[in-house]
Amino acid sequence: xxxxxxxxxxxxxxxxxxxxxxxxxxxxxxxxxxxxxxxxxxxxxxxxxxxxxxxxxxxxxxxxxxxxxxxxxxxxxxxxxxxxxxxxxxxxxxxxxxxxxxxxxxxxxxxxx
Amino acid sequence: xxxxxxxxxxxxxxxxxxxxxxxxxxxxxxxxxxxxxxxxxxxxxxxxxxxxxxxxxxxxxxxxxxxxxxxxxxxxxxxxxxxxxxxxxxxxxxxxxxxxxxxxxxxxxxxxxxxx
Numbered sequence: 545x546x547x548x549x550x551x552x553x554x555x556x557x558x559x560x561x562x563x564x565x566x567x568x569x570x571x572x573x574x575x576x577x578x579x580x581x582x583x584x585x586x587x588x589x590x591x592x593x594x595x596x597x598x599x600x601x602x603x604x605x606x607x608x609x610x611x612x613x614x615x616x617x618x619x620x621x622x623x624x625x626x627x628x629x630x631x632x633x634x635x636x637x638x639x640x641x642x643x644x645x646x647x648x649x650x651x652x653x654x655x656x657x
Numbered sequence: 658x659x660x661x662x663x664x665x666x667x668x669x670x671x672x673x674x675x676x677x678x679x680x681x682x683x684x685x686x687x688x689x690x691x692x693x694x695x696x697x698x699x700x701x702x703x704x705x706x707x708x709x710x711x712x713x714x715x716x717x718x719x720x721x722x723x724x725x726x727x728x729x730x731x732x733x734x735x736x737x738x739x740x741x742x743x744x745x746x747x748x749x750x751x752x753x754x755x756x757x758x759x760x761x762x763x764x765x766x767x768x769x770x771x772x773x
Binding site for chain 2: 550586589593643644646648649
């Protein structure tokens with residue numbers, strides 16, 4: 545119930561291509577879904593987040609698609625660049641006034657130049 | 658405005674020793690979260706603290722682990738009698754107040770603990 549399943553584990557994309565990372569959850573009480581980007585040796589940094597009252601959110605080259613009925617959400621990186629090479633984590637939380645997140649296991653993205 | 662500061666960045670301890678990890682939240686932040694990241698895994702919530710109070714420690718192992726956030730000074734995550742399985746990256750995050758729809762938690766760079 546508390547798991548967030550993330551796939552794929554790793555992803556290789558050509559420069560300019562679209563990177564797609566998927567996550568699925570079970571707990572219908574989750575109502576906040578952030579994506580974090582982590583570079584080696586660094587802490588996670590918030591990339592983009594969505595709430596279930598919208599089906600899509602776009603910020604620059606990054607888009608979250610949210611399917612409430614399927615309990616799935618995904619991150620799309622358009623025009624992927626080598627600088628996007630990092631590990632991406634999806635997360636979920638129940639708005640209880642805290643940042644107690646359930647994280648996915650991460651996707652290691654490599655964008656080839 | 659400095660970000661969340663964690664130290665040390667790397668810590669090596671022998672089995673049975675104590676490990677102390679420190680976290681100074683961002684200026685103006687009074688809420689601190691600790692997460693643990695095992696190799697090739699996602700972050701796992703450990704504990705949520707406000708100044709002088711532990712709010713939620715549901716992710717903390719029952720033994721050997723403790724956390725505090727005193728009125729003055731950094732938050733401390735303490736691991737007594739470390740074992741090899743404690744080797745991980747420990748991340749601290751801070752927020753200005755309880756989770757709100759327009760705020761976020763900021764993560765530090767982590768402390769990588771290696772138990773030999």
